[in-house]
Structures are given as structure tokens and as C-alpha cells.
Amino acid sequence: MFSRAVRPTVSLARSLSTSSQNNAKVAVLGASGGIGQPLSLLLKNSPLVSHLSLYDIAHTPGVAADLSHIETRAQVTGHMGPDQLDAALQGCDVVVIPAGVPRKPGMTRDDLFNTNATIVATLADACARNCPEAMICVIANPVNSTIPITSEVMKKHGVYNPNRVFGVTTLDIVRANTFVAELKGLDPARVNVPVIGGHAGKTIIPLISQCTPKAKAGAGSATLSMAYAGARFTFSVLDAMNGKEGVVECAYVRSEETECKYFSTPLLLGKNGIEKNLGLGKLSAFEEKLVADAMDELKGSIKKGEDFAAKMK
Ligand SMILES: NC(=O)c1ccc[n+]([C@@H]2O[C@H](COP(=O)([O-])OP(=O)(O)OC[C@H]3O[C@@H](n4cnc5c(N)ncnc54)[C@H](O)[C@@H]3O)[C@@H](O)[C@H]2O)c1
Secondary structure, eight states, X not given: OOXXXXXXXOOHHHHHHOOOOOOEEEEEETTTSTTHHHHHXXXXXXXXXXXXXXEESSXXXXXXXXXXTXXXXXXXXXXXXXXXXXXXXXXXXXXXXXXXXXXXXTOOGXXXXXXXXXXXXXXXXXXXXXXXXXXXXXXXXXXXXXXXXXXXXXXXXXXXXXXXXXXXXXXXXXXHHHHHHHHHXXXXXXXXXXXXXXXXXXXXXXOGXXXXXXXXXXXXXXXXXXXXXXXXXXXXXXXXXXXXXXXXXXXXXXXXXXXXXEEEEEEEEETTEEEEEOOOOSOOHHHHHHHHHHHHHHHHHHHHHHHHHHHOO
């Protein structure tokens, strides 16, 4: 019987060393950036990936050439500029999107909306046309709005599958695991703190009451730890697609679990993306209040994304 409190069975280290084989084509859109480059490095190092397709508006020929010299089997192709976007996406099984501008000190994730909404909408449109069945993992902020935008764009093309569109919130889980482990003197690899809600400010809700093992309770934008988190999430998606059972990750997805249309909770992943939403579980009174307090902001961010998508041609 599956336990929702169990840490995802796939650790990055295991994915890097496993001898299991897969033939997945994975695209990274925004591959030349602070997250895109180390994320692509981690993906190139994995036997789960047979073709790594790197797209950006700058520098992809160099990044692709550099990574292609690594002695792992994934074939690396570089694609630069809008003319090469379709080719980058054809036949993709998984698309990871770290494209867009990151926060600078003093900015909120929502300050990125105007620039990143257009970037994500353009990339989602290309996914809908070229690889409508791919798992789409959006890292670009504000995730609370870029997932509704991605969903609406896919709907416009008639190819929306809510089980295959993910807002990557794994960094929140990775951070929570690390902080709790530091505080309690535990091995971080053994800690699992589910983080629900969204991916901005007070919408990020770590569930310390559901932490295993039991525990009581910056400036700018992360790149290396986000690359790790993005790779961990992608490997979990790939492992589940390969038939591995019991793979669980939290992600921000279309949801019926609360009154918010999109909400992050632990998800059981399978061959076709989300197999089962494992829901919020039993919350403490404190956590219930955090969820209630997050609702208005989350709904506002979702509406903002949907309104943006509705106005697009
Ligand atoms: N989900 C999370 O937990 C999380 C964590 C950290 C950062 N982020 C977000 O990830 C995004 C990227 O951050 P970064 O530090 O790598 O930024 P960066 O500026 O270093 O890299 C962004 C890359 O995107 C590329 N790009 C811009 N427009 C593009 C387009 N139209 N098509 C393709 N590529 C395009 C740029 O050329 C650049 O290489 C930001 O939106 C940031 O807020 C999310």
C-alpha cells in the first residue's frame, strides 16, 4: 500500500547511477540560462534521456556542443531562435521550461508577469503544435500564473490534458527538506516535507505536521538548486512514464482539492502523468489557516494568467 508521506522513491543520485534505460526525448526551453545550463548538464548525465534538445534565443550552439562532449548516450541537439523552436520540440516526451527573466533583489515573482507570460505562452503554443502529448514542466515564474496560461493555450489548440501540465515547485520541497534536516540534525536524503498551495510568498505552504521523519518545527533567484530540483522532478516524471510504481512529487497542477482551480499537492505519477492527486492530507489548525490565507492571492494569480491568455490572439 502506498503511503503519501513517503519521500519520492527516486533520488537524483539514483537516477544518475541507475542502469535502467529509456528512450525519452527531453527538451529544455531556456537551456542557456542560469537554471537551463546546469539542468541540461544533469539531464545529459542521466541514462533515462536518449535525446536532449536544447532551445534558447541565445547561445544554444555553444551549450549543446559543450554538453555533447560528455560521454553519456544522450544525443544533444541545439536550437536557437524562433525559427528553430518547432524542430526542437518535435517528438518530445517531456518539455522543461526554465525560459524567462529571473527575479532581481526586491522583486516579487509577480513582477515577472509581463515578460514571462508572453514567453511561456509562445513556448506553450509551440508545444501544443509539435508535441501535444508531452509532459510539460514549467519552471518559469510566476508559476501561479504561468500554469493557467499554459493550460489555456493548450485548450485553445484542443490538446489540453491536465494530467500532463506541471508547475515545478520541487525547489520548495528540496529547501524544506534541507532546512528541517539542518535544524533537527537529520540526513536530508531521509527527510520529506510535502509543500502545498502555490509557488509565491504566502501561497507556499510547507506541511511540517506531515513531515517524515516527524519534526517540529534571499536575495535574487536560485539557479543551481533549482536545476537540481528541476532534474529531480523530470527524473520522477520519466521514471513513472517507464512504469515505476509509487513515484510521488508535489507540483502545482489543475486541481479539485480546494476552491482554487490550480493547487500544489502530492501527486502519484504514472505512465500518463498524474495518476492520482493525493490531496492535502490531514492538516494542523495552523496549516489550515495558512491554506485559507493563501486562497485570495492564489485565485488572483490564476485569474491574471487566464485573463492574459484570453486576450491573446
Ligand atoms: N519554479 C521555481 O522554483 C523557480 C526557481 C528559480 C527560478 N525560477 C524561474 O526560472 C526562470 C529562469 O531563471 P534563470 O535564473 O535561469 O534566468 P536566466 O536569465 O539566467 O535564463 C533565462 C534564459 O531564458 C532565455 N529566454 C528568454 N526568452 C526566451 C524565449 N522567448 N524562448 C526561449 N528562451 C528564452 C534567456 O536567453 C536565458 O538563457 C525565471 O522565470 C525564474 O523566476 C523558478
